[in-house]
Amino acid sequence: xxxxxATISSGKSNLGETMTGDIPNPYKHAVSEALPKVRQDxxxxxxxxxxxxxxxxSGAWTGGTSAAFGTDLQGRDKSVKNAAQACLTEVEAIHRxxxxxxxxxxxxxxxxxxxxxx
Numbered sequence: 001x002x003x004x005x006a007t008i009s010s011g012k013s014n015l016g017e018t019m020t021g022d023i024p025n026p027y028k029h030a031v032s033e034a035l036p037k038v039r040q041d042x043x044x045x046x047x048x049x050x051x052x053x054x055x056x057x058s059g060a061w062t063g064g065t066s067a068a069f070g071t072d073l074q075g076r077d078k079s080v081k082n083a084a085q086a087c088l089t090e091v092e093a094i095h096r097x098x099x100x101x102x103x104x105x106x107x108x109x110x111x112x113x114x115x116x117x118x
Contacts, residue, residue, distance in 0.1 A: 022101055023101060023102050023103070023104060023106075023109065024100070024101060024102075025098055025099055025100055025101060025102045025106075025108050026108060026109060026111070027098060027108035027111045028095065028098035028099070028100065028108070030111075031091065031094055031095045031098065032095060034091065035091060035092070035095060038087065038088055038091050039088060041084070042084040042085065042087065042088045045080050045081070045083070045084035046080070046081050046084055046085075048080060049073065049076065049077040049080065052073060053073060053074070053077060056069070056070055056073060
């Protein structure tokens with residue numbers, strides 16, 4: 001067990017004093033590390049249907065059920081954009097709400113094991 005893990009497990013500092021809120025929050029760090037990828041994925045989602053919309057607008061398909069398809073395409077594009085933005089908003093809110101430092105007994109120190117079947 002490394003020194004940090006031993007300190008976390010014992011709940012004591014090297015001076016023998018109980019630590020209070022002075023451990024960097026690994027959950028916040030992980031969310032922070034994930035944010036650039038989430039932003040990249042959100043951007044990808046917001047432009048995912050652009051080529052299809054452009055092709056449709058330029059007359060790639062006319063007649064028959066094309067009008068219904070076009071309406072559906074517009075609705076799905078809007079839904080994808082809204083869902084992607086909601087995802088980013090949620091991840092950013094989680095990041096903002098997390099403290100920079102946590103107590104030695106905080107769930108954030110063990111968040112990777114939560115919900116796992118052992």
